[in-house]
Amino acid sequence: MSEPLVKSEQLPLARFDQFVDQCLYGRSGFYATVGRAGRRGGDFVTSPEVGPLFGEVVANAIDHWWADAGSPANFTVYDVGCGPGALLRSVRRSRPERPWNLIGVDIAAAALTAEPKSGNSSDPEIQVLAELPENIEGAVVLGNELLDNMPFRIVEKVANGLNEVFVEVVGQQGEFTATEVLVPYSPTDDELSPSIAFDLPAVAAELPIGTRLPLLNDAGRWVEATLARKPAHLCLFDYGTATTAELAVRGGWLRTYRQHERGSDPYDRPGSCDITTDVPADQLPNVSSVSTQAEFLQQWGIAELVAEGKAHWQANAHAPNVAALKMRSRISESEALLDSGGLGLWNVLHWGS
Ligand SMILES: C[S@@+](CC[C@H](N)C(=O)[O-])C[C@H]1O[C@@H](n2cnc3c(N)ncnc32)[C@H](O)[C@@H]1O
Known part of the structure; x- marks a missing residue:
């Protein structure tokens, strides 16, 4: 990525979340054109x-x-x-x-x-x-993998406060050049709601200069609005951490995906890749419980389903049919779903009793 321009005044630029919105959900964006999120043979497998x-x-x-x-x-x-x-x-x-x-x-x-x-x-x-x-x-x-796909903002700690990432996009359909522009951060009316405890200045104060972090205002507001409609259970599976501070220090939270590969630069051919972020739970309304995906799947009986699959396969291995092969595939599916270096580590955020 080239060095970002730094501008001291607001210019007609896209804030990073608006850029993501266009890249993912615009008329020539990822989901309207090449996007294969979630699909086998797609840009990533969920x-x-x-x-x-x-x-x-x-x-x-x-x-x-x-x-x-x-x-x-x-x-x-x-x-x-x-x-x-x-x-x-x-x-x-x-x-x-x-x-x-x-x-x-x-x-x-x-x-x-x-x-x-x-x-x-x-x-x-x-x-x-x-x-x-x-x-x-x-x-x-x-x-x-819903919240990670909602448009998010990015801020960077600087000596005298915070800068926010904006993007200058130049060009015609399919031929865009996108350049990052840093603008002094100014809280706007689409900040996180007061019911969400996340305190950006307090978190930023503890971080080294140059550290970037995502602001998931859209995701926070979506969870809040959904809870206000009183579902019995809201259960969201996503990659992320408990806190934003943890994420900021760890880095690597800005993820792009293209044809199964993690990409690195969201400005490379805007609209051609998925742009996502790890989800820090402290930017959401207080959850009733957080577990890893592995813990959640174990709680709800994955081991029994796999044991049943193995037994069915063993009883039918001499004359396998489609049903027996499906039962056998529970073994490899469970390995992928419980993988402690991947899907098994995803968070399950549950609101409800
Ligand atoms: C990463 S894909 C996950 C697809 C599927 N849940 C899976 O796990 O295979 C995220 C999906 O969320 C959808 N999405 C993003 N924001 C949304 C919103 N506010 N309301 C409904 N769908 C949304 C996108 O269009 C996309 O299909």
């Missing part, structure tokens, strides 16, 4: 796309929450940022008998609907909305 096991374990958790609610005949589960819908399809296949309304929500719903279907007629159809409805009281709201 837990629901590893295979059906993730959804089968999540279905165990939903079953418990549904029983807790008195096993109502009407019970809705939303998957926000559902992408191609793998999670809810696995949940449906795992519990076809349950009277659950499974509804996907994705800001890129129009692009997803326009996609060709998988061609597998046994795939359960999942309705996908562009927005979470107002009335979600008592529902379960899930989101896998």
Whole structure:
């Protein structure tokens, strides 16, 4: 990346979150064009796309929450940022008998609907909305790798305070050049809400000069607005840390993905790669519980599902059919989902009892 320009006054530039918004969700952005988030063979593989096991374990958790609610005949589960819908399809296949309304929500719903279907007629159809409805009281709201994909700001500690990253984008469709510009940070009216304890000046005061950190205002406000609608459970799976300070010191939180590879520079061919951040939990409303993905999956019975898969495979290995092969694949899926150097370390943020 070239040295950033430093400007002392506000110029008609895109703030980093506006730049991310355009790069990801603009008309010629990542999701409208090349984006293959979550899809096998795509730019990265998410837990629901590893295979059906993730959804089968999540279905165990939903079953418990549904029983807790008195096993109502009407019970809705939303998957926000559902992408191609793998999670809810696995949940449906795992519990076809349950009277659950499974509804996907994705800001890129129009692009997803326009996609060709998988061609597998046994795939359960999942309705996908562009927005979470107002009335979600008592529902379960899930989101896998959602918050990391919401536009975020970046600030950098300097000797006399904080600078904020803006981006100057020059060029025509598909031929953009993006250059970073640092502008003195000024709090604006889309700061984190007072109900979120994160104190930027206090956190920045403890950091070395030159340290950068992400501000997840959109994600914080989205969680707050969702909780205000009183779902019974909000359960979000994402990469991140407990605190912003931890993330800032560790670095490496700005992630770009292109064709399975971690990229390094979000300014390289804007719109051609995914731009995401690790999610620090202290920039969100207080969570009821945080666990790692490995802990969550163990709590909800992954070991039993894998043992069942192994036993089924062993009993059928002499004449394997598709069902037996699927059961065997639980073994490799669980290794990927529990990987202590990868998906197993993701955080599961749960609001609800
Ligand atoms: C990284 S992909 C994850 C897809 C899927 N959950 C998975 O795990 O395979 C993130 C998805 O979140 C969607 N998204 C981002 N912000 C959103 C928002 N505010 N509301 C709904 N969907 C959103 C994006 O369009 C994208 O499909």
